[in-house]
Amino acid sequence: MFRLSSVPLDPGALQRELVEPRAGGCVSFEGRVRSRNEGREVRGLEYEAYGELAEKEGARILAEAREKFAIRSARCVHRVGRLQIGEIAVWAGVTAEHRAAAFDACRYIIDELKKRVPIWKKEHYASGATEWIQPPAAGQNHPGPGRKA
């Protein structure tokens, strides 16, 4: 199930919805609003979604995850509206009998969401300026693998 939410997300409650006896592993991801982006001090964010298409495409991604990986269940919720620093912008959770499939499916869901689900983000900076964030150009694998050199 994929849905949009205009109210703050409760990760504990979301995770409890996935609990069932055969789920030996549960992996969840929380995307949070961070205070700096591209060297600029961020005060808050605004998310705007094309609801009808976002929910359709989100549901397709979850269905693909269930086909590609040996998982039990998968859910994803994305916030819309104004968010403060530290708030959860997106939550994805997956259960599986074993951990590898749960990790892989959770990563797949969040990566595909960023590429395919029409949700826009406007950053509000400390300077008072605002900007609609564009995804990095193709080929610039930003922000790249999270390993330190």
Add this chain to the structure above:
Amino acid sequence: MKMPRSQSKPAAGAGGATPKRVQVRYFAQLREQAGCAEEQVRTAAATPAGLYEELRGRHRFTLPAGRLQVAVNDDFAQWDTPLADGVSVVFIPPFAGG
């Protein structure tokens, strides 16, 4: 429901097809540049590509079509899909959810 007739003439040269009415919705920077979240447009454009060029001229959209995707009736569509009367169209600027 009867719609008021638009006073403006449909754009010429955009495919030469019969004028049709389409509902266009805008999001993010396109919404801000258009100054509205949706509008009904009377157009002779044959495809979403033609319609975008027409609206880009009218609203001075800064993004070229190459940076956008398009949805017709709430699903992703090709830019050269024939535009039917009564459809809804959304031009999707680059997005960055998550």
